[in-house]
Amino acid sequence: MQTYLKGRDMITTQEWTKDELDTIITVALELKRRRAMGEQHALLDNKVLAMLFFFASTRTRASFEAGMAQLGGHAMFLDSTSTQIGHGDTWKEIGDILGRYNDGIAIRNVDWDVGNQYIRAVAEASRAPVMNMQCDWYHPFQALADLLTVIEQKGDPSNLTFNMSYAYASSYQKPISVPQSVVLLMTRYGAKVRLTRPPEFKLFPEVIAQAEENARISHGSFEILEDFEEGMRGADVVYAKSWGSMLTTPDHEESARISEKYRDWITDARRMDMANDDAIYMHPLPADRNIEVTDEVIDGRWSRVFDQAENRLHAQKAVMALTM
Numbered sequence: 369m370q371t372y373l374k375g376r377d378m379i380t381t382q383e384w385t386k387d388e389l390d391t392i393i394t395v396a397l398e399l400k401r402r403r404a405m406g407e408q409h410a411l412l413d414n415k416v417l418a419m420l421f422f423f424a425s426t427r428t429r430a431s432f433e434a435g436m437a438q439l440g441g442h443a444m445f446l447d448s449t450s451t452q453i454g455h456g457d458t459w460k461e462i463g464d465i466l467g468r469y470n471d472g473i474a475i476r477n478v479d480w481d482v483g484n485q486y487i488r489a490v491a492e493a494s495r496a497p498v499m500n501m502q503c504d505w506y507h508p509f510q511a512l513a514d515l516l517t518v519i520e521q522k523g524d525p526s527n528l529t530f531n532m533s534y535a536y537a538s539s540y541q542k543p544i545s546v547p548q549s550v551v552l553l554m555t556r557y558g559a560k561v562r563l564t565r566p567p568e569f570k571l572f573p574e575v576i577a578q579a580e581e582n583a584r585i586s587h588g589s590f591e592i593l594e595d596f597e598e599g600m601r602g603a604d605v606v607y608a609k610s611w612g613s614m615l616t617t618p619d620h621e622e623s624a625r626i627s628e629k630y631r632d633w634i635t636d637a638r639r640m641d642m643a644n645d646d647a648i649y650m651h652p653l654p655a656d657r658n659i660e661v662t663d664e665v666i667d668g669r670w671s672r673v674f675d676q677a678e679n680r681l682h683a684q685k686a687v688m689a690l691t692m
């Protein structure tokens with residue numbers, strides 16, 4: 369267990385060692401226990417987290433804000449439209465100035481080809497640690513909450529077949545940050561990881577290479593499948609969600625047209641029955657109900673989506689308590 373992580377940025381879990389990630393999970397479980405017992409844990413008394421959003425959020429905003437309050441600190445909500453970002457405040461002003469006011473800066477910027485670079489630039493300019501609340505490449509806090517959920521619900525990930533699958537959605541072209549972060553983290557923990565997706569819905573080649581290397585080091589495995597039902601068969605965890613085909617086309621209308629070919633990629637009870645008997649279903653939410661996943665599955669015996677959403681709180685509190 370690591371005992372000094374103050375000042376560390378959390379932009380991707382790849383930049384944290386396995387021992388450091390284990391520390392986050394251990395602390396998250398301890399903070400979850402303390403909250404369940406009603407024990408005070410004001411570990412960040414008088415500390416302030418600036419939360420800067422360039423994109424909408426339900427869970428991320430609410431869980432960071434609740435988490436800071438439970439840790440005895442305060443979370444300051446900022447967004448790109450009501451600040452002076454549109455009038456000249458660049459990453460340098462945001463990083464340097466917010467870093468002087470606050471003990472941490474958390475940012476959500478999912479703009480394609482911009483978000484990750486922006487968060488890294490703010491981190492360079494800031495004296496306070498920077499947390500990635502989702503960018504175009506990564507959603508590390510979602511993946512940490514997912515890992516915590518898998519460990520709680522299914523035990524040691526190295527015994528599990530984990531299917532990270534594309535699912536059809538009609539609402540919008542969702543970022544690829546969740547599947548990228550999830551395959552990166554689950555391969556660190558030795559799971560037999562499947563990435564199941566149509567050929568047009570690729571992830572970045574650099575991420576695929578890292579996932580392969582992670583699997584080699586952890587003695588797990590990583591394979592890519594292109595058949596929705598093949599991904600389901602024998603899985604212990606079915607994590608099926610939509611994402612956009614941005615690596616095939618940057619045009620969202622064209623991406624939406626491509627996705628129409630895969631309307632049948634919906635997680636329903638018949639598909640869940642192809643997985644192992646005690647398989648669980650996961651989704652980071654928001655989901656397009658009865659398009660990505662049927663009500664029968666997301667509200668049924670397989671679903672752990674609300675435990676997953678709760679674990680955002682505990683995983684984020686662990687990282688904030690350790691780094692701020």
Ligand code: CP
Nearest residue numbers: 425426427428652653
């Ligand atoms: N899963 C997730 O990040 O949810 P929000 O977009 O609502 O924050």
